[in-house]
Amino acid sequence: MTTYLENPNNNLEQIKVISWNVGGLNTPIKRRKVLDRLKRENAHIIFLQETHWRRKDNSTLHDKWLQHTIAASYKNKTRGVAILINKNLCCTVQKTYKDKAGRYLIIDLDIQGVKYTMVNIYAPTNENKYFFTELLQRIDSWEASNLILGGDANVIWDTTMDKTGTHTSQTKTRAKPLLTLSNFFQLQDTYRYIHPLTRDFTHYSGAHNTHSRIDYILISQTQLTNLITANIGTIDISDHAQISIILQLAKPQPNSKIWRFPAYLTKNEDFKSYIKTCWANYVDDNLEHWDNPQLFWAAAKSVLRGHIISYQTKQKKSYNDKYRHLQKELTQNYKLFKTTNTPEAKQKYVETKALFDTLMTDKAHKTIGHTTNTYYRWGNKPGRLLANIIKSQKPNTYIQRLKLTNGWATDTTTINKTMTEHFKTFYKREPDDPTDGLKFLQEAKLQKLTVQDRDILDSPITEKEIKETIKNLKSGKTPGPDGFSAEFFKLLAIDISPTLTTLYNQTLQGHPLWHTANDARIIVLLKPGRNPTEPSSYRPISLLNQDLKILTKTIADRLQKTLPRILTDNQVGFLKTRHPVKALRNIIAVLYQCNLEKREHGMFLSLDADKAFDRISHTHLRRLLKFQHFGIHMLNLFKALYTSPMAQLTVNGLNSDYFQIQRGTRQGCPLSPLLFNVAIDPLIRHILLHPQYKGIQTGQTSQKLVAFADDIMLFINNPAQDIPILLQIINRFGTIAGFRINLEKSEALLLKNTLRTDWSKNFPFQKAKQHIKFLGINIPKH
Template sequence: MKDLICVSYNVKGLNSPIKRKKVLNQLKNFKCSIAMLQETHLSEKEHRKLRREWVEQQYISTYQDGRKRGVAILFNRSTYFHHEKTFADREGRYEMVIGSVGGSKITLLNLYAPNEDCPQFFKNIASLIAEKSEGMILVGGDFNCTLKAAVDRLPAHNGPKSKKSCSLNTMIKELGLVDVWRQFHPQEKDFTFYSHIHRSHSRIDMFLMPRRDLYRARQCSIEATIISDHALVCLKLRMNPNNHFKYWRANVSILYNETRQELQKSLTEYIQFNDNNEVSPSILWESAKSYLRGNIIAVSSRLKKERLAEQTELENNIKKLEKVYQVTKDTGTLNSLKEQRQKLDDLLTYKVEGQLRYANQKYYQYGNRASRLLAFQLRKEQSSRVVHKIKCPNSRKIVCQPKEVAKAFSLYYQELYKEENVPNKIEKIEQFLNPINLCKLSQEEAELITNPINIEEIKNSIGKLKNKSPGVDGLPGEYYKFFEKELTPLLCKVYNYALFKGDPPQSWSEAIISVIHKESKDLTLCMSYRPISLLCVDLKILTAIIANRIQKHEKKKLVKPDQTGFISHRQGSDNVRRALNLQIMAQERDTSSMFLSLDAEKAFDRVDWDFLQQTLRHMGFNETFISWVQTLYKNPKSRVRINGNCSDFFSLGRGTRQGEVLSPSLFALSIKLLAELIRSNPLIQGIRDETNTQHKLSLFADDILLFLENLVTSVPALLSNLEDYGTVSGYKIKTNKSEALMIVGNWPT
């Protein structure tokens, strides 16, 4: 469908037929699709006069006690709007209309805020939006205050904000809204109203919409002030339906009632009937998850219908009892009415109970009802995860459409996770590793790590699960906790079959990548986001077991004390204290010295798998363990999910997935090689302590801090080591992001 042209316009009264005609003509000339008018000053009857010429539908809110206030939403005849609900203010301050345009659900809110410094108005508006809105939200109107007085007023006002402005800013933040005009004009100053009394310009008329829907906005402009004393604000929107990726996630609320026993019984019967050694444990496990998913969907659907019927019945009962009580004033009727209202309130609260478990939230100042609390929290969280524009890595153009944004990230990660073509790679890795003296596992220790997985380990791992987002199967950790008895024996069989036969369930190879913005990084660059792989919980349980086995040896034998991060019982603060002590010692010795902080480019995502496997061999891990790692990284593929859209799957050729606990341990072992290379290089001189012991570096995950003396020889030797390590491992330093601090002496030339 064609773009919608939306207009917000404070018309300052439409009682005059001539002015009314002028305004309608002005809107017609703009080819207005939807007009939000404020201060119409018309009665309900007089508002009908607006429904002429191009106006097909209108929705109004009037002030009952005189010719003032009043808001109206007008729809052009060419704009097919399917109306569903209306919420109007009795004081003529706002009108909310819910419906659909071109198949897309939309909520339109037209408001005229009080002139007085009344923060309660926006608190009420926030509650209205949180509780009633559906689909895309568009808020337009005269807000009678600015968001930022320093840029939205002339002369600029740098004093404290009004209470009303603070309330508006809080509402915008909590609901995840953005000022559309400011998004298009971040540095520009333009205004919609001139006050002759105060001799000041201000931008108090605006459009607000959720950040996640900002891609729909094509243009937003402030037009000339002509008929009214306010300027008209024009917004052009695209309303093409957006097919969001359907990400199924099991409803955990059904685990807290009688349906839990129903699911347990059916799952037990399914496993008993099908666990007959006719199919592989991996196939049986995948089919069992599909069977459980089908049962969950069926039970959830049935319960939803039952609760909806119960809700409808309670609402009808309340209406009947209210009418009876209005006539009889009977105490018994009043008690029955209170009882029915309480039942309805309990039912509505139960509907959001499950979702509330996922959010660590505090009560919002606008109210304490569970539904309102949840709505605020979810809107805020969704807004923080939205990427409304990104630079495509291929075309270098900024893209805004959700599908194009997801594709841009997909292209970036395809290149990032692509295996580098290094000639004679294995030979070069061996040449790199052989001179390095590594602490190794004994044969007995290596065999202990590769013992068969047992039921007790699975139970312990399930008990430590956190309620985080599940993978492609949609089954969160709660299901494994509730059905531990039924699932553990089969899981044990699946784990050992997959590890020792090299035949994992297909869902283990699939991941959904969710991105998290790195603070202070450019929002339009893919590299400014950290990828988190959403993996299936059954895989997380297994990797936690294997990681726990490795970590028993990491601290004692494999990893030295100056390496922290993902090493149990080691704190990053230990290295901070060490660095401060070395700074003092270097200053006391008065020798040329420097601290050098290395910033690696996507360190976790660039780990070469061949290098990792050869490293594990040189550390004493046996071939059985190597095959386990190969099984866990067998034919991996991922897709990027962002803004509700998902890219196509793409294959991975390197990297450790940041979504389970084994990968950080494997990364710690791979980065240890660089640390050993630096420690053993006599040309790299570290800062010495009072015992004349050299301290060359400290590590926290992928962050490396070097302590250097004799910089003329140390720095070139260090750069040579970094190049050698990067060639075989994929490790790459960002020289423009790495930082150096001279402790004593001048910068080397």
Template sequence: MTSKTQNQYLHDGTVNFVSWNIKGLNHELKRKKVLSHLTGLNAKIVFLQETHLLSKDQFRLQKDWAGQMFHSSFTKKTRGVGILIHRTVSLLLKSLCPTHSPHRWRLNPLLLVDENCTEFISKQISFFLETNTSSEVSAGILWETLKAFLRGQIISYLSHRNKLETKKVSELKSKITRIDEEHARLPSEALHRKRQALHSELNLLTTKEIEQLIYKSRHHYYEHGENANKLLAQQIHKQEVRNAIPVITNMNRDKIIDHKNIMHTFRDYYKSLYSTEFKEDNTQCNVFLDTLQLPQTDTFSVEELGKPLVLSELLDAIKSLQGGKAAGPDCYSAEFYKKFSTQLAPLLLAIFTEARDNKILPQTFRQALITIFLKQNKDLLQCASYRPISLLNNDVKIFSKIIARRMEKMLPSVISQDQSGFIKVRHLSSNLRHLFNVIYSPTKSNTPEILLSLDAEKAFDMIEWKYLFTTLEKFGFRQNICAWIKLLYTIQKFQFNMVPDKDAPCHHCYLQSPLNHWQLMLMINGIIREGLEQKISLYADDMVLYISYPQNSVPAVLTALTEFQKISGLRINLNKSVLFPVNSQFKYLGVNITSKRKALYQRNFAVCMEKVKQDLHRWSTLHLTLAGRFNVVKMNILPKLLFLFENIPIYINKSFFKQLDSTITSFIWNSKHPRIQRATLQRPKAEGGMALPNFQFYYWAANLLINISEWEWKVAMQRLHSSSICTKHTIIQLKIIYRVHLSRLKLSKMFPGQDPTCEHCNQVPASLGHMFWACAKLTSF
């Protein structure tokens, strides 16, 4: 270590650091020698380990040259760390850790299982409503005031209860101490019984404190950690997400490291993102939509949608709220609404009715907290790399759920069959099998064909509200229906989590917008298969266009998208959009699409098998019981494979399932010899098994679930005997059915006592041939 004089330090600014494990400074002579040696080294900042000094003895390190001194506060001599700083050095420590925001009150979920507390809250709700309900006070103001009133009453109740419990505990402890002293001087059975009674009373008072400590210590990990629930999922999940954000880049490309400024940078980013660019004039949107032939809602559905809300709808919506979720800005959880639903539901109904008449919801209905999570494999410095999650109040969730339940009944009749996302009785597999039909069906023409996958940039956030309202009117929705929907699309305000600033206005969509894709269909030439023209497939905002003659169609598509953006606000992220020739391989909706059907197995099932092996090897180090390992297989392995079984209709050899069963057996028994046969483990729990999934049975069930339209069935049947290549996913299913179908006749032979008669005609045994070709009830289809 280099020694420098005081003059050298003052001129060149060099600071000498010394770190020294001195193994004790209690001896006066050793202490003087150490401090003198440090003076000779011209040390400016000294780090001392194992000083073995008590907190009261730290003054012994004080020296004339030391301007600042810090020492750990321990009461044992076996440890101790000290820091000495020279008086010529000015030391300023600034923490890079996030500063805590002002405390946000949250309703303790344990209060809702306390009978005394729930009774108190119920009485306060009744008292408030009886006292303040009148025709002169609007329901919205009454609701806002009720939430503030309850918040104050709950805080007051808890404070008073805690004071009484603390006082009572202190008195009991004092009485027990006095009895112990008396019992020590003069033992007696009466004193012993009295002490036991006091101790039992003390235990009852401290039970609630212990429950709170158990809740905070996540005791559920011990009791429920291996059940098939969220706790086990968190254990096996790969911990890759970084919660802390140490640095971010703002709009001027400057790096921000201060926590408060980082949060302000995010706030400004989302404020800009959610701002509207739509012009007040709606003429262009009307002209554009008038050129399209949009389907119209039927009269009955329109009348049902426009009916006034009823109390039963509201109560059903409250019951359907998912528990265990973070609450919004008002901090009232879903469990609170469920607990007091009978008292709160009439007031909420009055609020929604009043809001429809006034065309605006109460203020807290239009507030949200935004919390963020880093997207996978994204740049940590960019705000766009983080996924925003809006935490809404549960009262607005209840209202949204009621409207969504009404809408979902009639959406299938309005939204095209090309859109399968978030529509009842439509599935993701339809898009994939639609794609398989195009790729694996031979064409006699030499027409160039491509697939264009379009990525909508934050589709649910960028859709303009006026375009949405105009589109609803063009679909035939009446004003009374649109009035309900418009309540959710008034100017909202968001508050960025951990930033105690004022709310910022935003332009944000809560519900899925009915994206209008007919204009793209009018602009492109589709790919013709079996006399039908395939143009577009959508799953929510994931869009795939089937294009022939790309030299003419692609420019027309880009022009249409540009025009569509001007009226709707929907932006296409061309950096993420991909163009695929039909004979290439790509990934769509989580499935690797290949140019050859036979390659589907290698690109999907084989890859999934390797991933399963890696995951099971990683999870084998977790301290799980046998039951916990079964639940890991059910929660993580089964959904992955079931997704492939349902969406990729190909034949899989038994070797795949043998390899899969072998891998899972090795994981379950921790690479040891199995003690129970796999067939026994696969039995239901009621029959003495562990309900271990039989993956081959799941594969059969997934492929026996035929979900195709009538024209696809007819085309498949026509080509069944004339084609050696699977041109329709229906053909693939039929081949699988021939191999694995368990008819009623076959089941009756396997399990005596089963009825072999056809369930449709009830005339002859239901053999495979009868079910597909001879049954009179089925041949008519």
């Protein structure tokens, strides 16, 4: 099975740690310049000093490549330290300590089951003894492991090697507290360990015309065998140089890189012209394969992917060449200035630094200008921008450890294998009873498609339909395994529509899907309130390829016109002509009537289905589509989609091997909710038709249930009689369709005047006290 990894064996074996005194981050341009500079360094953990953030402002740094920003700030716009963590590093922040004076920050990181203690410091220039004494006591009580301490210590370790100009006894005295702390924790100066005889500096004082090394990264001596490099950079944006180390991880972190279409380029007119030309050239060069649209389209994606990567590389090269040239010149002039300290060398260094700063400033202005324009255009409109601002921060999907039968899985490879085995087992098909399955459908008195409905669904797909579907695709969504997002299809909609039309119609006629069409990538999200060490606590989300979703969305739009005629009115989910407000009105009407008449019997029962979409039997769906007279094209499409769908699981940045999905409607597929509605309709009809289940009477109408997909609310008048009937129907349907309810999460609520005796013995559901939830809304008892 095809995967799209830049390097299938790409393991994160090393981490890069940077420390940098940035000299203030309170202006947008400065923040942007610092972020752009850091992004180029590809560091995993970054210590920043002198952020100058006030504690009450809760300032932070945001960028796409950042996973965490943890800051310790002061009451004024001075001091301040922060630790940034790259999203490419799969880790968990276990605990933090933020110094109220904004002088230091301590965090514990779990990386591949190994704990690292990170300490970022900005020491005072005078009277530092108290600071280092407090820091020593804090770290000593912390139970630190694999200690990495970095930052601006504002002291000179070795006056001979680490400073130019004159030396005083006071300079040596001020270094003693740092030396005491280092000896106590057996810390080693990483730069001096790698460069024992090299003089280099991290700070230049214009007032004294001296160079000094006052920024350090210290690590515990037990980690020295893992230390690969330690370097000092160039003083460019602030008056301090970046310092960095590279450490070998105790346990290499496996990682899978997945290509994704660069949607930002769709605003570039040159790129638009380029990609359209690439498509035209591909069509001209492969006319002999036009009669095989499956091969033609699958190969086209591979060819276009290569052209897009080539364009990105060339686009970055121009800016990168200029950046690298200036950076190289700046480094050379800075080294010359450090070694000679002549006015000529200083002037050359200052001029080059100004050019480099201009380059970074121009880029920052361009980035901020784009952001400003976006906010100006969309800031007062209730759209995606507002939703992205107010929504909660994206949950951390990193799984720290999983419980095994004989211990714990703590490394990414074992965690990935454990989760994969769990879902491979979960997605295996269950035994089917075709006789009872058919009998259940017959008893449900299902509505069947008319000839006109069938003709609508079975008519050939047109270019107009495809263009309309592509036009309505939502941008900014995560693509499937092939990496092509909605923006790609919108860009080439006119050009590729004829190819897709032929391709899709052949699928409806019974031809197999094109290569990798049925592949999916599954990501997992932890369910609220669940144990993160149990594989069953995670909800699978399937990311499908966009070309398949265009096909299924086109058919789903057709189904929207026919399903309302064959589904019971009690179903209000995912149908354009029905609205959940209707279900809520029915609930309120029942509640009002029962309380108005002070009825002594009345109960709401909210069923919680266990992974409802993922459990539905493919055999049940196929049997149901035939039973309700769906046409040959619809049956061919279902066969293509559900005969052998494959998926790979992505956990902690690592992709598993592909495995087969043998049951469930795939979340993320536009057809999925509609197929689920069809699958669940026999259950709803059986409940409605049962002669002994009366529901609750409101006027001349008997209200029995409302349903929004797998959210089902039942109205019960006689629990002792009704609940056994309902459980019998649900259990029978479960053996046929794979449907299961979670008794521990299904809730029942007695209405205001209902007798407590209606809680029967051995009541199987949870008993709600004041309210019950339906579609996220609390329904009270009165």
